Every structure is written in structure tokens, then in C-alpha cells.
Amino acid sequence: MATAASIKVPDNVVEETLEAYAILWNQTFSHIKSMSLKCAVELHIPDAIHRHGMPITISQLLSSLSISQDKSRYLRSIMHVLSQECIFKSHITPSGEETFDLTRVSRLLLSASSFPHKPNTSPFVLLILDHHMVDSHHQLSRWFHELDATITPFAMANGNAVWDLTRELQQFNDLINKAMECDSNFLMNVMASTKEGPFRGIGTLVDVGGGTGLMATALVEAFPGLKCIVFDLPHVIGKTEKKTNMIQFVAGDMFVEVPHADVALLKWILHDWKDEDCVKILQRCKEAIPPKEKGGKVIIIDMVVGLTFNSHTSLQTQFLFDLQMMALCMGKERDESEWRNLFVTAGYKGYKITPYVDHLRSIIEVYP
Structure with missing residues (x-):
């Protein structure tokens, strides 16, 4: 043997x-x-x-x-x-x-001082790698055994939900605002340079969850004649300054009522929320815009997981982002069938997806 x-x-x-x-x-x-x-x-x-x-x-x-x-x-x-x-x-x-x-x-x-008029993604990197974000992922295994369905890994790590923490910690709130501003800059460098696409010909637009208004500022500069409403929570709007007479800042709650405009923009908003919350937001937007025949639509900038992307890096990044949103706020990245279900449930009649933004996100135009 x-x-x-x-x-x-x-x-x-x-x-x-x-x-x-x-x-x-x-x-x-x-x-x-x-x-x-x-x-x-x-x-x-x-x-x-x-x-x-x-x-x-x-x-x-x-x-x-x-x-x-x-x-x-x-x-x-x-x-x-x-x-x-x-x-x-x-x-x-x-x-x-x-x-x-x-x-x-x-x-x-590169910072703006080194490379002006070009997108600087450093603030986004610093946000995602901030200890408040990273610590959330140390809680994943404990979270899977957690019986309270409302608690998130972020809250388990930091003692508070993410949006509550932004109210308590000014430094963390600033980190988020700077990250969203740099991302808006990046997107507008990609989209507005052509002066084409879903933003052309719009009279008024409400940027739902528009933060400090950088996206709106870039839009009115790129598309002359466009008027924007930046709509966000009172503690966000209260810290902004009016930058142009083409932009109005309005405080409120997107689950209650959205200001009226021809078009509602939801940039990186819906991936923060569960399906039932997304339906409510979409319904409030539908109430705020005119019918499709009069130019009414919702423009969503978000990920459509797996859509036409052959790159392993792009698809893996979408999956990683899905886990990030789960840990952060019980949100998620959605594939096309999941998006379709939201639109149908919220009462919309059709949609169009343009998968070109940054090889990760798409533009979705949704019609009432």
C-alpha cells in the first residue's frame, strides 16, 4: 500500500x-x-x-x-x-x-488648476474610498444575518443612514457634493459637446436631486434658452448660491411633489432607492411634466446593467457598483427588464435607452 x-x-x-x-x-x-x-x-x-x-x-x-x-x-x-x-x-x-x-x-x-476645463474625478475617488464608505463593507456578513430589514451596512458601520450623516457631518456632506459636481462635469463634457441628444429643444427642466446646481449650470450653458429648476432637500438648497437667472433653486421632497417643467431629470437618483420608492419618485415626476405630445419626458442617467457592453471591466464595475449601492442605502443597479417594470408600474407608456454615456451608464428617456 x-x-x-x-x-x-x-x-x-x-x-x-x-x-x-x-x-x-x-x-x-x-x-x-x-x-x-x-x-x-x-x-x-x-x-x-x-x-x-x-x-x-x-x-x-x-x-x-x-x-x-x-x-x-x-x-x-x-x-x-x-x-x-x-x-x-x-x-x-x-x-x-x-x-x-x-x-x-x-x-x-488632474486638478482644475493643472488641467482647466477638463473633468477631474479625484473628488469621486475620495468619496468612494472615504472610511465611512469603506467601513460599510466590513459589515456585509453581519448584515446578512440582520433581521431588521430597514438597516443598511452603512448605518451598521456609522451609526446613521447616509443621508442623516450628511446632515450631521458637514465634511462628509461636502465630500458627497464635490463628488457629484465632478461627475456632472464629466458627464457634460461627454454629452454637451455635441449639442445633440435628449436635452436639445427643451424649454424647462427640473433637475430632481440636483444638489448644488452644477449639472443645471452646465446644461444652460450648453443649450441656450433652456431654463432649469434645481430641486433638492432644504439643507442642500440652503447652501447653494444662485449662479444665473436661467436657474431657480427650489427646496422640497421628491416623494411629495416635484416642481412643474417640460422635462424632469433624474441623474444618479433612482439607484439610491428600492423599487417601491423609485415608483413613487417616477409618479411625482409624471405629475410634474406635460404629455409626450407636448414634449413631456423624464430623462434618467443611470446604469442599465449588461446593456451592449462587451468589456469585462465595464460589466464588473457595474456589478461592484451594485454592491456599493446595496451597502450604502439598499439601492441597486438595474438591468433593462427591472427598469421596464418600474416604468410600467409608475404608469409610463414607453422608453428609449441610449447606452453611450461613459461605457457604464446610459441615458433613458421615459415618456408619460
Whole structure:
């Protein structure tokens, strides 16, 4: 009889086990990628490379950031991790010196002072990687055993629901507002440049949950003659300033009543809410707009999961965002059949999806 020591494991089994082990470790350490990205944003590394005007050495980067040279080994490690993820690009010069440069990804992280009139997504990165958000995911396994159906992983981690926390913590509220503003800037750079699409020819528009009004400001600049109403909660509207006579700020509750306009815009709103809440919001919007024949419609900017996207990265990001919304506020990202069910239940007659916004989100035009 063969002993345990004499049993030979086939080479292919050993190789597959080692590969599985490496995959498991890589996944286990993946949070370090995100934390390295947060570090790079907080240190303003993309801006430092941009100011340098050419690929930069670690020593030059440390000097630019006013960081001690004895941290060079550790900064190099962070840059190696982020270069593997295509955030930066590593070069080896003919003399054997390593330098780092920006990529199309890290150019999205440049501040307005470095790259004016271009989208800066750094505030969004800092929001998603803020400890209030990250801590929520430490509660997932405990949340699955939680009997209270109203509590969220976010509330379990932070002692309060997300929108309640924005009222209590000004810093967290500012973080959310800045993230939403930078995202609105990004979207308008994508959409308004063509002067075409669903916003053309609209007389009045109500931006439901419009925050500080940056999306509305970009819309009225891109589409002359358009008048916008920015509609949000009183504590949000109370901190805004009127930026143009083409924009009116109105405080209220979208579950009760939405101001009347030709078109209602819901940008990244419905994924925050459960289906029954979304139906209520859509019904309030339907009451606020005219019939389709007179130009009435609701424009939704949100994800339609799996729609025409062949990219593994895009689809995986949609799935990750779905988990983010679940942990944050029991919201979710929806596929087309789930969207259709909402529209039918809310009493709408038809819809049109344009899946082009940023390879993640779509524009949905819904008709009463």
C-alpha cells in the first residue's frame, strides 16, 4: 500500500493549485490597490507629474511633493502597484533609471488648476474610498444575518443612514457634493459637446436631486434658452448660491411633489432607492411634466446593467457598483427588464435607452 508521502500529485494539479493560490492572494490584497490610489490622489501625484512636464523619477517626485527622500522605497512601491493597474506608466531610461508618467487614466485625476476645463474625478475617488464608505463593507456578513430589514451596512458601520450623516457631518456632506459636481462635469463634457441628444429643444427642466446646481449650470450653458429648476432637500438648497437667472433653486421632497417643467431629470437618483420608492419618485415626476405630445419626458442617467457592453471591466464595475449601492442605502443597479417594470408600474407608456454615456451608464428617456 502506498504511503501518503509516496503519492505523486500530477504536475497539472500542482500548477492549477498554485495558480488558484496566487489568484486568491491577489484578490485578498486588492484593497491595497484602492488605498494606493487614494494616497496618490491625496498627495496630488498626478499634478506633480503634470507640472514636471516629462516622466519623473522617484527622487524628483519626492522633492516636488516635499516628502523626505528616505521614503523613496515606499513611494516607488505605490507607483509600481498603480503602474500595474495602468494608473501611471513606468519607463526605464537608457541609463537604467526608472521614471513614471501619466496615462489617460491618471489624467482624469488632474486638478482644475493643472488641467482647466477638463473633468477631474479625484473628488469621486475620495468619496468612494472615504472610511465611512469603506467601513460599510466590513459589515456585509453581519448584515446578512440582520433581521431588521430597514438597516443598511452603512448605518451598521456609522451609526446613521447616509443621508442623516450628511446632515450631521458637514465634511462628509461636502465630500458627497464635490463628488457629484465632478461627475456632472464629466458627464457634460461627454454629452454637451455635441449639442445633440435628449436635452436639445427643451424649454424647462427640473433637475430632481440636483444638489448644488452644477449639472443645471452646465446644461444652460450648453443649450441656450433652456431654463432649469434645481430641486433638492432644504439643507442642500440652503447652501447653494444662485449662479444665473436661467436657474431657480427650489427646496422640497421628491416623494411629495416635484416642481412643474417640460422635462424632469433624474441623474444618479433612482439607484439610491428600492423599487417601491423609485415608483413613487417616477409618479411625482409624471405629475410634474406635460404629455409626450407636448414634449413631456423624464430623462434618467443611470446604469442599465449588461446593456451592449462587451468589456469585462465595464460589466464588473457595474456589478461592484451594485454592491456599493446595496451597502450604502439598499439601492441597486438595474438591468433593462427591472427598469421596464418600474416604468410600467409608475404608469409610463414607453422608453428609449441610449447606452453611450461613459461605457457604464446610459441615458433613458421615459415618456408619460
